Amino acid sequence: MSLAIPNGLDNTVERPGERAPLVLGETTYHDITEAVCKVAERPPSKGWIGGFLVAFALLQMLGLLIVYLIYTGVGVWGNRAPIFWGWPIVNFVFWVGIGHAGTLISAILFLFRQEWRTSINRAAEAMTIFAVACAGTFPGIHVGRAWLAFWLAPYPSLNLWMWPQFRSPLLWDVFAVSTYGTVSLLFWYMGMVPDLATFRDRSKNKYRRMAYGILCLGWSGSSRHWMRYEKAYAILAALAAPLVLSVHTIVSFDFAVSQVPGWHTTIFPPYFVAGAIFSGFAMVLTLMVPARQMLNLEKLITIRHLENMCKIILATGSIVGLAYGTEFFIAWYGQVPAEQFAFLNRAFGPYAWAYWTMISCNVISPQIFWFKKARTTPWIIVVVSIFVNIGMWFERFVIVISSLSRDYLPSAWAYFTPTWVDWGMLIGSFGLFFTLFLLFCRTLPVINMAEVKATLAKQEHMAHLHGHGEEAGEGH
Amino acid sequence: MDQKTMSETKIETTVHGMMAEFTTVDSLLSACRRVRDAGYTKTDAYTPFPVHGIDKALGIKPTALPWICLIAGATGTCIALAMQIWMNSIDYKYIISGKPYLSLPAFIPVAFELTILLASFGAFFGMWALNGLPKFSNPMFTDPRFDRATDDRFFLYVDASDERYDAAGVRSLMADTGSDYINEVVEDDSPKEVPKPVFLIWGLAVAASLVPLICILTMRVTNSSRPRFHIFFDMDFSPAKDAQQVTSLFADNRAMRSDVPGTVARGQMEESLDMLSGIDVEALTLSDPPRVERLVRAYMQADDEAKAEEQETLEKEAEEAAEVTEAAPASVMDTTPWVENNPLTVDAELLAIGQQQFAIYCSVCHGMDGYGNGLVNQRAQSISAPTWVPPASMHQETLYADKYPDGKLFSTISNGIRKMPGYAGQIKLKDRWAIVAYVRALQKSQNASLDLVPDAKKAAVEKAVEEAKAELKRQAEEAEKAAAARQQAQQ
Numbered sequence: 011m012s013l014a015i016p017n018g019l020d021n022t023v024e025r026p027g028e029r030a031p032l033v034l035g036e037t038t039y040h041d042i043t044e045a046v047c048k049v050a051e052r053p054p055s056k057g058w059i060g061g062f063l064v065a066f067a068l069l070q071m072l073g074l075l076i077v078y079l080i081y082t083g084v085g086v087w088g089n090r091a092p093i094f095w096g097w098p099i100v101n102f103v104f105w106v107g108i109g110h111a112g113t114l115i116s117a118i119l120f121l122f123r124q125e126w127r128t129s130i131n132r133a134a135e136a137m138t139i140f141a142v143a144c145a146g147t148f149p150g151i152h153v154g155r156a157w158l159a160f161w162l163a164p165y166p167s168l169n170l171w172m173w174p175q176f177r178s179p180l181l182w183d184v185f186a187v188s189t190y191g192t193v194s195l196l197f198w199y200m201g202m203v204p205d206l207a208t209f210r211d212r213s214k215n216k217y218r219r220m221a222y223g224i225l226c227l228g229w230s231g232s233s234r235h236w237m238r239y240e241k242a243y244a245i246l247a248a249l250a251a252p253l254v255l256s257v258h259t260i261v262s263f264d265f266a267v268s269q270v271p272g273w274h275t276t277i278f279p280p281y282f283v284a285g286a287i288f289s290g291f292a293m294v295l296t297l298m299v300p301a302r303q304m305l306n307l308e309k310l311i312t313i314r315h316l317e318n319m320c321k322i323i324l325a326t327g328s329i330v331g332l333a334y335g336t337e338f339f340i341a342w343y344g345q346v347p348a349e350q351f352a353f354l355n356r357a358f359g360p361y362a363w364a365y366w367t368m369i370s371c372n373v374i375s376p377q378i379f380w381f382k383k384a385r386t387t388p389w390i391i392v393v394v395s396i397f398v399n400i401g402m403w404f405e406r407f408v409i410v411i412s413s414l415s416r417d418y419l420p421s422a423w424a425y426f427t428p429t430w431v432d433w434g435m436l437i438g439s440f441g442l443f444f445t446l447f448l449l450f451c452r453t454l455p456v457i458n459m460a461e462v463k464a465t466l467a468k469q470e471h472m473a474h475l476h477g478h479g480e481e482a483g484e485g486h
Numbered sequence: 487m488d489q490k491t492m493s494e495t496k497i498e499t500t501v502h503g504m505m506a507e508f509t510t511v512d513s514l515l516s517a518c519r520r521v522r523d524a525g526y527t528k529t530d531a532y533t534p535f536p537v538h539g540i541d542k543a544l545g546i547k548p549t550a551l552p553w554i555c556l557i558a559g560a561t562g563t564c565i566a567l568a569m570q571i572w573m574n575s576i577d578y579k580y581i582i583s584g585k586p587y588l589s590l591p592a593f594i595p596v597a598f599e600l601t602i603l604l605a606s607f608g609a610f611f612g613m614w615a616l617n618g619l620p621k622f623s624n625p626m627f628t629d630p631r632f633d634r635a636t637d638d639r640f641f642l643y644v645d646a647s648d649e650r651y652d653a654a655g656v657r658s659l660m661a662d663t664g665s666d667y668i669n670e671v672v673e674d675d676s677p678k679e680v681p682k683p684v685f686l687i688w689g690l691a692v693a694a695s696l697v698p699l700i701c702i703l704t705m706r707v708t709n710s711s712r713p714r715f716h717i718f719f720d721m722d723f724s725p726a727k728d729a730q731q732v733t734s735l736f737a738d739n740r741a742m743r744s745d746v747p748g749t750v751a752r753g754q755m756e757e758s759l760d761m762l763s764g765i766d767v768e769a770l771t772l773s774d775p776p777r778v779e780r781l782v783r784a785y786m787q788a789d790d791e792a793k794a795e796e797q798e799t800l801e802k803e804a805e806e807a808a809e810v811t812e813a814a815p816a817s818v819m820d821t822t823p824w825v826e827n828n829p830l831t832v833d834a835e836l837l838a839i840g841q842q843q844f845a846i847y848c849s850v851c852h853g854m855d856g857y858g859n860g861l862v863n864q865r866a867q868s869i870s871a872p873t874w875v876p877p878a879s880m881h882q883e884t885l886y887a888d889k890y891p892d893g894k895l896f897s898t899i900s901n902g903i904r905k906m907p908g909y910a911g912q913i914k915l916k917d918r919w920a921i922v923a924y925v926r927a928l929q930k931s932q933n934a935s936l937d938l939v940p941d942a943k944k945a946a947v948e949k950a951v952e953e954a955k956a957e958l959k960r961q962a963e964e965a966e967k968a969a970a971a972r973q974q975a976q977q
Contacts (some may be wrong), residue, residue, distance in 0.1 A: 043534075083720070155721070176570040176593060177592040179595075181596070185600070193602060197606075200610060208534070211633040211637065212633070224620075224622070227614065228622045231532040231618075231636055233532070233536075237541055238551055238617055239536070241551045241615035242610065249602050252602070253599075351821075461535065463638075467537075
């Protein structure tokens with residue numbers, strides 16, 4: 011490679027007229043294969059085992075709590091009149107939002123030909139799937155008689171003699187989230203097939219080879235297959251892009267279509283989508299910054315990748331901040347007393363602590379990314395992205411709880427207090443998420459090798475053109 | 487050399503084709519072009535990542551996949567719309583949130599999601615089907631070096647079924663392209679049958695998965711003499727108490743609870759009956775107890791029947807009074823003990839409200855000054871409306887407070903009289919009393935002498951009167967002058 015990289019592995023220096031390299035060092039195709047496959051092939055590290063045990067213990071706790079909840083009834087939660095939605099829906103919206111960054115990276119950035127997505131999209135998509143799994147848990151157990159949740163499906167029931175109500179946003183939600191989960195899974199799996207073939211071909215163990223052999227469907231790398239594969243991938247991306255926007259829009263309809271002051275606003279769809287992308291990118295960073303270090307993937311997931319994601323966080327964080335301001339403005343401008351009260355109550359009422367936590371985490375903390383130093387320093391990135399995750403959880407908390415607790419009728423006011431089961435389930439859902447993510451790291455290709463190789467090929471091609479101008483014409 | 491021995495040893499097996507290995511994309515691409523230009527069509531390349539430009543280099547035709555997607559997506563839209571329309575507008579009609587049975591806007595989200603879902607299935611499954619996958623056996627896999635096709639090597643392949651295929655010719659052509667590994671691909675002769683245990687395990691798994699289903703079905707169709715097992719006892723048998731039940735929960739052992747002190751039930755209002763009806767109820771209790779009962783029902787319990795009956799009484803009374811006025815004094819017939827004085831504190835604020843409400847609701851007929859010549863009356867007179875009953879003047883003596891008590895005036899505003907409809911529905915209770923107060927002020931304002939004006943304001947009033955007189959005089963003079971001028975002009 012003729013492209014000189016100053017300061018070793020720093021690719022964050024802007025050089026006009028040249029694209030920053032996305033794969034660093036004297037990396038070959040084989041190096042990429044080695045780096046990614048090693049993650050799954052070598053025995054697990056102590057850190058991984060420790061992390062997995064903790065996450066798995068939390069998952070067990072979630073399972074036990076769900077059993078306890080179903081056996082006893084939803085009264086074990088803090089959901090009381092008038093806050094019947096409470097904590098589980100806060101968690102649901104939070105987790106669905108986390109999922110969005112994965113699809114955004116894999117679909118929208120793909121459509122915009124943003125090649126820096128290649129080394130992060132696999133993990134981000136995995137995160138999407140796992141986040142949607144966490145999200146799906148909560149409405150599933152929130153319906154009260156969880157074992158009858160299948161009534162939501164439009165099937166000819168001989169017991170009910172009736173059909174679901176298709177004019178309700180809650181049913182749209184069922185379709186949106188399940189479609190989203192399914193399409194994300196297809197997209198993720200399809201993207202993984204060529205890499206699973208690499209895993210198969212490297213496997214020494216017979217059973218391992220068989221397992222990956224079945225998973226990769228007999229992929230051979232044929233150019234005819236690649237051509238259809240790429241077409242299918244582009245189509246899926248084009249389908250997933252509007253899908254991802256629709257999902258959180260529909261989630262926001264659950265609120266916006268109601269009459270509750272603080273919910274009944276048209277700003278919700280765009281504001282929820284921006285918030286979802288914001289929180290999703292924060293979660294990607296929270297996972298990727300430690301993961302790239304632990305799995306030795308710094309050459310593939312570069313500081314440049316992190317910096318780009320920080321820029322997106324800065325942009326979406328500012329959009330979210332603008333949305334908060336707009337809500338206040340409209341409450342004043344709209345001159346609806348209940349609406350005005352709802353927003354004043356959020357900022358200065360009994361949940362002011364949650365509101366100001368949200369503001370400081372979501373609006374103020376990402377502003378540090380205006381500084382390049384902050385965007386390129388991993389520990390600052392992790393700290394800020396954790397803040398953003400906390401802030402976005404609180405955003406959902408503020409929207410759901412504060413609006414319900416101070417409705418139109420002062421006689422129906424109440425203060426929501428979570429129970430230990432609420433807390434346990436929130437923490438347990440992180441157990442589910444991290445268990446799945448850690449298993450993913452150990453068993454599946456964490457980086458899209460095929461795409462990174464294609465990026466490297468292009469990068470080498472460009473370097474070839476730049477470095478050896480006299481040879482550039484040859485063969486082209 | 488090594489390659490030769492390999493191909494010789496496998497001479498008896500079926501040859502599937504010829505492959506060549508390359509280390510760079512560019513060498514593969516140029517080799518592809520060579521092979522294509524030599525006229526081979528049954529060719530393929532195997533690469534660890536999609537190589538751009540290889541479609542052209544190999545002569546690969548575009549795929550029909552987008553069309554499959556389009557059809558699948560359109561099917562999704564149709565299924566979703568048909569499903570929602572049939573389920574919610576035809577088979578199971580149910581009004582919810584005021585939306586029509588067939589509310590297309592509400593059906594859009596699900597239609598959108600199903601479109602995306604089926605189009606994605608089309609792209610996903612269509613791609614695998616077109617590619618002929620999953621297919622776990624492939625002659626290419628017989629070559630040990632082919633494992634690197636998913637790592638860092640690029641392979642070019644020419645199929646033996648190609649019309650121009652000739653082992654030596656292909657091999658020399660490939661050698662020309664600079665490949666350093668060329669080998670014949672032999673047919674995969676590993677046993678094609680799936681091992682029997684796989685079927686056994688598969689069959690067992692399918693059978694096991696049916697067990698719960700069969701159990702559920704059996705339970706649904708068989709009768710049992712034993713009571714059903716209640717997993718969630720408190721959901722099947724609610725601990726909520728019925729009326730008249732005994733409970734240990736409260737000290738008085740009654741499940742029914744009495745009202746919390748201060749409870750305002752529906753129909754109960756905070757104002758007194760006197761104020762609501764304009765009738766002195768205490769006095770009425772002595773003379774006509776049944777009517778008091780009716781008043782309570784009409785006003786306190788919002789009983790429409792009682793209200794209509796009361797209205798009838800009032801109308802009858804008014805008619806009789808109107809007949810009698812011509813012959814004898816009104817007070818003879820009117821037996822209702824009306825409230826004599828406005829129950830609200832009359833002050834400037836109340837009068838301002840009364841003036842405003844009077845201007846809004848009353849002045850259109852009664853006129854701003856209350857002389858009964860509002861715009862509606864003027865119009866009615868001008869077209870000689872046949873059924874028109876001219877509105878009363880507020881300044882006739884029979885309407886003064888001594889003959890027409892405040893309560894009666896209030897009742898007239900609320901319930902109407904003759905052609906005038908009741909305004910209880912339009913004007914709030916206190917505002918109606920404010921109008922009563924304003925009407926009284928209006929009556930007093932006519933024929934008022936200067937003595938009634940407080941000393942402090944006398945000077946101002948006198949000045950205003952002087953000014954008004956001067957203005958009238960000036961206008962009269964101007965009119966005179968104008969008339970004189972007109973006369974002169976005519977002459």
